[in-house]
Amino acid sequence: MNAGETAAVVKANAYGLGAERVSQALANEGTRTFFVAQAEEGVTVRAALGPGPEICVFGGHMDGDAPLIKDANLIPVINSIDQLLRHIEALPSQPFGIQLDTGMNRLGMESGEWSAVRDIALSQTPRLLMSHLACADEPQHGMNAFQRQTFRQMTDGIEAPRSLAATGGTLLGSDYHFDMTRPGIGLYGGLPFVDAQPVVTLSIPVIQVREVNPGESVGYGNSWVARVPGKIATISAGYADGIIRAMGPKAHVWAGETRCKIVGRISMDLIGVDVSSVKDMPDKVELLGPHQSIDSLADVAGTIGYEILTSLGNRYARRYIGP
Amino acid sequence: MNAGETAAVVKANAYGLGAERVSQALANEGTRTFFVAQAEEGVTVRAALGPGPEICVFGGHMDGDAPLIKDANLIPVINSIDQLLRHIEALPSQPFGIQLDTGMNRLGMESGEWSAVRDIALSQTPRLLMSHLACADEPQHGMNAFQRQTFRQMTDGIEAPRSLAATGGTLLGSDYHFDMTRPGIGLYGGLPFVDAQPVVTLSIPVIQVREVNPGESVGYGNSWVARVPGKIATISAGYADGIIRAMGPKAHVWAGETRCKIVGRISMDLIGVDVSSVKDMPDKVELLGPHQSIDSLADVAGTIGYEILTSLGNRYARRYIGP
Secondary structure, eight states, X not given: XXXXXXXXXXXXXXXXXXXXXXXXXXXXXXXXXXXXXXXXXXXXXXXXXXXXXXXXXXXXXXXXXXXXXXXXXXXXXXXXXXXXXXXXXXXXXXXXXXXBOSSSOSSSBOHHHHHHHHHHHXXXXXXXXXXXXXXXXXXXXXXXXXXXXXXXXXXXXXXXXXXXXXXXXXXXXXXXXXXXXXXSGGGGTOTTOTTOOOXXXXXXXXXXXXXXXXXXXXXXXXXXXXXXXXXXXXXXXXXXXXXXXXXXXXXXXXXXXXXXXXXXXXXXXXEEEEOTTOSSOOSEEEEEBTTBOHHHHHHHHTSOHHHHHHTOOSSSOOOOOOO | OOTTEEOEEOXXXXXXXXXXXXXXXXXXXXXXXXEESSHHHHHHHHHHHOSSSEEEETTOOOTXXXXXXXXXXXXXXXXXXXXXXXXXXXXXXXXXXXXXXXXXXXXXXXXXXXXXXXXXXXXXXXXXXXXXXXXXTSTTOHHHHHHHHHHHHHHTTOOSXXXXXXXXXHHTOGGGTXXXXXXXXXXXTOXXXXXXXXXXXXEEEEEEEEEEOTTOEESGGGOEEOSSOEEEEEESOOGGGTOOGGGGGGOEEEETTEEEEXXXXXXXXXXXXXXXXXXXXXXXXXEEBTTBOHHHHHHHHTSOHHHHHHTOOTXXXXXXXXX
């Protein structure tokens, strides 16, 4: 790692967008360090990038992972004494990082554990000491300063590079940057990075359009019934494509410049859309794009933009538009 | 198709379980007709099965699909006059089926459209006439008899094989079976087939276990705070694996025979679990299996078992246990 470096988080298939292509594009732009959640993901990213870039695994060194870590030359971020012992025993010369828990109680060594193994760990020259913020998307939350202070107490005076900030932490200011920041969602156009550029559009083909008369119902359970004459388009995607079923009652798509309400229940592969007010019916409608961001769609689904992205299904054809 | 045949719906990657392996297993058990949602899925199933079985595409013949339909020898189920004309023009000798709308207003020709093209369509000897029930999981719903009657009015006297019933319709009784039933969810252990055998188990590895003291919080946003001393396990899965984020506040996993509450927000790759009452901590916990079915998990997520299945993520290693 290099001081002041910006790494890239490409876990969860690069937040649903395709780890291979996203990692390659970021490497071409100069990214030298990548983070994944699990060793298997690291293998995928290594195959896409070839030797050279560093690939760190947040989940650390899990039982059975040694061959993957070795063959793909991954850097597990060790989370516990168990993992540290497992790593040193199985792969004594393989680089590793250390994750410290500074209050989120999710991953990483607690203060007591760290004290117990700190000397052993540091004698092996870890490539990185890191922690993760629980409330970085709430800049005023007292937890941020508390975690930063705890991180400093656990790591001040150690020579290894340090990293605390993901996207939210990066935006908290330079006090949180240490030696490396590691944005994830900010790369993919989502909050809390309000100035992020949208990076994904999603168009869904229309299978057919039909007229409905008052009293006719649409979809499962007859949950939507026409009150006036109208037109319904059936589009070719559903909850199996990650269009979260719960968003049905509140969600819209765009047919050209016309906002169109989803009607009836979202089914597995199909969705009904009220296109009564659309004059020139296009052959595709927009779910994500200029009219609707991942965060605005997340709002109607009662979730966060991250889940909209990671839910993007396998049946979509992903097309990548270069810089 | 053969009279009295039971076909299999393997769309959406066989409801998340793996279209190739599921289709092969069903073919080995004698299934001769398979249904998918989109032509691309049909190509996958054809590659898995080889020549012989019939593969029908609910979405019909979409613009641009002709090469896929021809090369994989698929049977598009035609939904509209547009699709019928497209099919006859592009692939005049390729078999097709016809979907009729009997009230769901989702896919298929309306009565008026069907009257207009019925003679042309029948002159091409369609392999199947089908429709789909909107309320089959509510046996007492008047919509069922209405749709059955409408289907008969549109198809009585025609020689082509007929199909109306998916899993729910099959359970409505022989009046709904016509020449072919085509179960989907019933094959995969879900309601409305109450006697279905569960077919999927899901185990999630534990990364680490930590002690928490009163006042310590777990996960993003400090949304869960310990009130008594306890133990928290961090498990290696999250909403990127299809564990719907909204289920967090109500969901449980099993550590051996002990039911353990999910605590804190479900994050992308990680979940916190209260394992304070677990005596012998296993290295994996159960999300789906003997203690929790897809439908009981769906209940706490506010959805249906189908969405639990189709959300199963790509990072899980799928292991198939033969009969």
